[in-house]
Amino acid sequence: MATLLRKIGLIRLHGRDTEDPKHHRGGGGGGGGPQSASLRGKGGAKSGHKPAAPPPPPPAAAGAASPGPGPAKGRRAAELGPAGAAAAGGPRERAAGPGPGPAGGSLVPAARREHCAQVRSRRLMKELQDIARLSDRFISVELVDESLFDWNVKLHQVDKDSVLWQDMKETNTEFILLNLTFPDNFPFSPPFMRVLSPRLENGYVLDGGAICMELLTPRGWSSAYTVEAVMRQFAASLVKGQGRICRKAGKSKKSFSRKEAEATFKSLVKTHEKYGWVTPPVSDG
Template identity: 65%
Template sequence: MATLLRKIGLIRLHDRDTEDPKHHQGSLKGSKGSQKSNKHCQTANESNILSTPEIKARKLDQNVKDKEKASKDASKEKQQHQHQTGGGGGGGGGGNKSTGASSIPAPAPHRQHCTQVRTRRLMKELQEIRRLGDHFITVELVEDNLYDWNVKLHQVDKDSALWQDMKETSTEFILLNVTFPDNFPFSPPFMRVLTPRLENGYVLDGGAICMELLTPRGWSSAYTVEAVMRQFAASLVKGQGRICRKAGKSKKAFSRKEAEATFKSLVKTHEKYGWVSPPVSDG
């Protein structure tokens, strides 16, 4: 009996050892084929998902981020190269870092947009002023600079003492200089009197003009140069402005540096105490 069992066991071992190995390989190939098939299906499904607008947008966003990162990496490498070739120490490295920070191209489109807005606005205002039929003001560009105007104020209230002064001194106009900042019309222009030398009328040292609407607090982008000049003409009369006739002082010209310092000081004062004049009893 034992001999019979041993013979049966040997037969089974022989069958297992002599079994066709191609059968196992085929089954393994089938398994791999199944895996490949599954992988192909996953790729197809993923492709279908990526074809949707949302995923395309994500891919585009990721591409932009990758490009920005590559640009930053290139900028860093350039700074490191400049630092190494420059031979500078710690201070030199700090200088390169500062230069890299100041050369970031992001603000450029914003500055370009501001320049376009300022240019369009001033061109439009020039055309409107030239259409005026009352000859209230005329404009000349300083050295053909669109952002630097010399404005001639030809008229003030004809019942005022200032108008009488202009007639007696043969003064045909009051000349003002108006410069426009980069972010005009969202910030006010700087305006000052050039000639003649005026007294009172809210005209201060250097030809600075005390008007709230010329400050960031009082300015509105809706104000035009013509409207500002009309307000200035009214304030001259209201403040009892006169042409200075004092010997020596009348010939002293206003200066821009003095006007800027005076205007800065008066704005600081009015921001502290307000733009309403205190009663005379308060000093």
């Protein structure tokens, strides 16, 4: 019986050695005597198993262990080019580049702003010269605080058959005063235009002196429009809209407000962009 158990134990040890290479190196539990040691040796000889050599360190680890850029980092920088070399280099290499500072990032916008300022200035200078040469003295211009981009424009004439012209005569109003401010990208964007005095009713003049005209909106504006053309269109819309000089007590002397005009104009632009600029029939209210 003991002999049989011993044989069974030897068979089991032999089977484990042939199935699992781990048993070639480690000591066994219940069968770890001289016979099991000889079986492990025989199993190792038959399978030809040799301990694997330790793998070489990866390139990243070798590069990290050695100071300086090293050949691996040099090859990588060469493959990436100058920008890649600056990104892969140390702090000294990164400091050598221009970096994303404000000076490097604002060169193109600064040049664009300068170009837009030149275009706007040339255009407005030409506009002033053309207005000064008008033979009918339809309008005249005064610069606000000597700024080329902020004008007070006097509208001296409207249709002489209109009730507005009669109001101007009766109230000794020599002109209708408007303010025009020109944005940075003029003439590609419209000026902001509002009435300053006198206080008008109707004629597409709204709260604060805002003016309801499509050509004064980004959607209706064209860079071909001149200030003279805009003013002539405004004079026509005053007459078409039955504009009158306000004579109501307490209201006639109330000044228009720029802040109120800007808010009103912004609101009317949103409304017309939603519903269009077509005037509804009178029957529709």
